[in-house]
Amino acid sequence: MGGGLAFSCNCGTLRGEVSAQGIKGGTRVVCYCADCRANELYHGQPDPAPDPVDLFQLAPDSISISQGAAHLKALRFGPRGPLRWYASCCGTPLANTLAKPTLPFAGIRSDVFKDKSALGKIRAKAFLPVTGKQSRTKGGGVMAWGILSRMITSRLSGRWRETPFFATQTGKPVAEPELLSKDQRAKLSP
Numbered sequence: 001m002g003g004g005l006a007f008s009c010n011c012g013t014l015r016g017e018v019s020a021q022g023i024k025g026g027t028r029v030v031c032y033c034a035d036c037r038a039n040e041l042y043h044g045q046p047d048p049a050p051d052p053v054d055l056f057q058l059a060p061d062s063i064s065i066s067q068g069a070a071h072l073k074a075l076r077f078g079p080r081g082p083l084r085w086y087a088s089c090c091g092t093p094l095a096n097t098l099a100k101p102t103l104p105f106a107g108i109r110s111d112v113f114k115d116k117s118a119l120g121k122i123r124a125k126a127f128l129p130v131t132g133k134q135s136r137t138k139g140g141g142v143m144a145w146g147i148l149s150r151m152i153t154s155r156l157s158g159r160w161r162e163t164p165f166f167a168t169q170t171g172k173p174v175a176e177p178e179l180l181s182k183d184q185r186a187k188l189s190p
Contacts (some may be wrong), residue, residue: 007112009087009094011143014068016164018108021064027146028110028119030054032135033127035077036096038188039084042075042180043091047175052126054110057143059150060097060163063106069164074177083177085165101166104154105147144145 003020018026029053040048073088076099085095095108097148110116123146124139137143154160161168 004140004167005113005115007094007108009068009090009092010113011087011090011092014065014087014090014092016063016065018056018058019064021061022058023119025062025146025150026056026058026119027123027143028054028056028121029124029126029139029143030122031107032129034189035081037092038077038185039093039096041188042053043086043093044073045091045093048155054116054122055096055107055118056110056113056116057105057107057146057150059154059159060074060084060101060104060106060165061154061161063095063108063164065164069174072164073175074165074173076177076179079179082167083173093163097163097165101160104151104160104163106163106165122183 004017005023006017008015027179032052036053036161037048040053068089071089072085074085075084076083082096082098084093085097086093092112093109094112095106098105110119124137124143126137127135128138129135166173
């Protein structure tokens, strides 16, 4: 490893790195959505509310896992929701991806890095609660442009196939995602 930024689960069993290029091209966002909060609660993490979950959006090809890959597991809150990856050794939430590697997107939790300030400043705030109104997003254009430009670059270069979350040959997730029932998901709501 060299030039990137190391990350690990809470117990240190699962370790990896985001490449320097991934750090340079990523976008730091915070998310206030109910599912990001529920994901923290499901894994026994402290309730982030009223604060958001801090995420770093990047191309999956810039993420490598160097140790403990067998502990990488996934769950979904619904049949169409994103895959929410975690370390099964200690339950640390790690990242979110879309359900197919052909849509190359990852949002890795900033808390898995020792120094999350190395990820840069927060560029967008998603699902900001507004009293009596629908939530809104600040910096949505920056966030959307980052997602689209990284997806296009990954697709055109073929690097979308280089992901720790999906098997190269089959395109299937490296771990069969657990689908939470509606009752399980409801128990995670405030």
